[in-house]
Amino acid sequence: MSRRPPKGEYIETDTGNKVARKANLVGTQNIMLGGKTVIQPEAMIRGDLTRLNPPSSTSSSGAAAPGSNTAVSIGRYCFLDRGCCLRPPSRMYRGTFTYLPLRMGDHVYVGPGSVVQAASIGSHVHIGKGVVIGEMTIIKDYTRILDGTVVPPHMVIPSFSIVAGRPARVIGEVPEGGHEAFELRELYKTVGNNPQRAPV
């Protein structure tokens, strides 16, 4: 932290998002941040991979407004660590290839170097380091995915699961007393242009 750029390493928005200047955000108009979200350097969000509307199907579903094609929506107090990648999942839908939005709840931590292609991630989810989350995965609330896990596509992970392995399997249950450990408010305060010192 000796060299600090004059403008600050992070762009801090009105809603409290802290986005690193070195983060790789593609298609920012399709990325929704709920506020108080931290995006660390080298993290990548592929907002350009939006729902593809083939010209033939616009006649049937003409109601799709151009602004509604959100590719990635992120809740509050999420933390995207260094070098992780959020990528909307794709699938064949009615014979055509399309991307579907990636939805993420509150207090989601994505570890460094992890690749997330889930369809939905609940709230209070901890994704470790070097995790791969396959396409169309559904991850429910209070889930901990340990480092190096490979979650196969289409897997559903129920609430309060501890998941590990390649392919991932549920290896344990989050204890009742462990719910508070998912809170990311403290972690949020420790980054930014004028970070607070981490509590002991």
Add this chain to the structure above:
Amino acid sequence: MAPPPLTPYTFIQCPCSDSSPAGPAPASPSGLGSDAEDDDRTFDPRAPRSNYSLHPLEYLMYCEDCHQIRCPRCVAEEIVTYYCPSCLFEIPSSNLKSEGNRCTRSCFQCPICIGPLAVTSLEAPPDPNLLAADNASAPSGPYILACSYCHWSSTEIGIKFDKPNGIYSQLQKVHNGGHPRVTAKDRKDRRKDTISETTVSSEPSSTPATSGPLDTETHFDNLRSFYTHQISDSVSSGPGLSLTDMGVSSPSSLTRLMNLYTVNSLDPSKKPTAASARRSKPTFREAADAEEGLQPADLDESSAIQALRVASWPGTATAEQRGTQEAVRLSNLAEPPLHGRSRLVSELRPIPVLLRTKRSKRCPVCRHIISKPEPKVASTRFRIRLVAGSYIPAIAIRPLNLSSPSLSSPTAAAANGLLQPLKPVQYLLTFTNPIFDPVKVTLATPATVPGRFASKVTVLCPQFDIDANTDVWDEALRAGEAKKRADERLEGLKEDEDVLEIPMFVRVEWEVEAAAEVGTAIGGKETRERRELAYWCVLGVGRISQD
């Protein structure tokens, strides 16, 4: 190989293990009372039993009525809801009895890699150049189960499905290879037919059973019905008991069955006594043909050996894969002639997903509920959740190297994460008070750590107060110094013997408003009730260097 670095940890002992009389035999003279002995005894984190009584704080519950810590080992659990972890549907417990503990919808795991299987249409995707209305029609069958992790699909075992839903029941009706399988209902129907046939012809017909060997379920069914008939026949001809009194598994029928083998056949030298002769007079006949459940054992295993030879190593199922198949056998989905013991990959079946539960927890002593989740599968809320973390202070430990100018060695030791023998190291213990009353904490540790490599421990501030929990986190820091000394000779280490664990006795005292319903506070005077809680905990500090 260097041991993995150890992050400092704190485990707390649950009092449920205290009541057990086990432990080292008391070496003290008989003059000492048991209480005094109890007080002298320090907790040994290396004792074999300790593994079962130490828990991280998150795993501990707290009973508000007993004012005591409860651990996962001592609470009583009750199942609130059964649900499938894959489709997240709730299963009523009545279904559970009839259909087993696996999801009976379309949730399956890959038999090769246990990844989830997705129902996929085999038909080629419709032409995107066609009109949207044509494309909108849902893809039609046949359907397969496909694993997107290892690319296994049910075509490899020759199974395709007509409908995309209700895969479980469809799978029950087909063998690997796709030929149909006799279900329980079919068997019942067929049995009805043959029984009516046999009553007409009054002799067992062998016509329907000539087509190949029986599968296991038919085999068992035939045998059971045959012996049920045998018993009911012999009973109806015998005196006394009516048919309704005796089932197949009633004790008297069992004795009868056992007599059949022990008295008559196994001991030919022994002359049948009058009594046994009378008892066995309505003789039991053995099953004589396939309709009655007779199935000659196929001792010729050359075909199985040949199959193994052809399949070779890659085509052979691993022990793990066979183990999961064994579990599937119970849900009546395995290939029957194999009894769930599939040798080859081609004999494996998709594994229906095991159900999961939501459970409530009760205090083992007062039976009060200490944890109760919402019964709905989608809800993550708890109606009652008395976790220890909101009653007893959280203890964190970390090396104190920044603010210790006199000691330069700890930083060097911390560099490789190992503790140097004969070098004192300072640690900082942080207690966080979760309750809204000030708490008085008393700490005690043995002077030296138990174990082969005794380390000296000094707590610099054994008694202190922590202020009440406020909205602003208020933390009281107290430094404890652990002076360590370890033997130079460190060869012959057992597993994890080099981990320095300090047992510490924590006594917490606080005052609460006396409960209103207790009759002691008659006057208007506000009474304060003193509470105290004492427990052992173990501080895992780090590994001792072996150099």
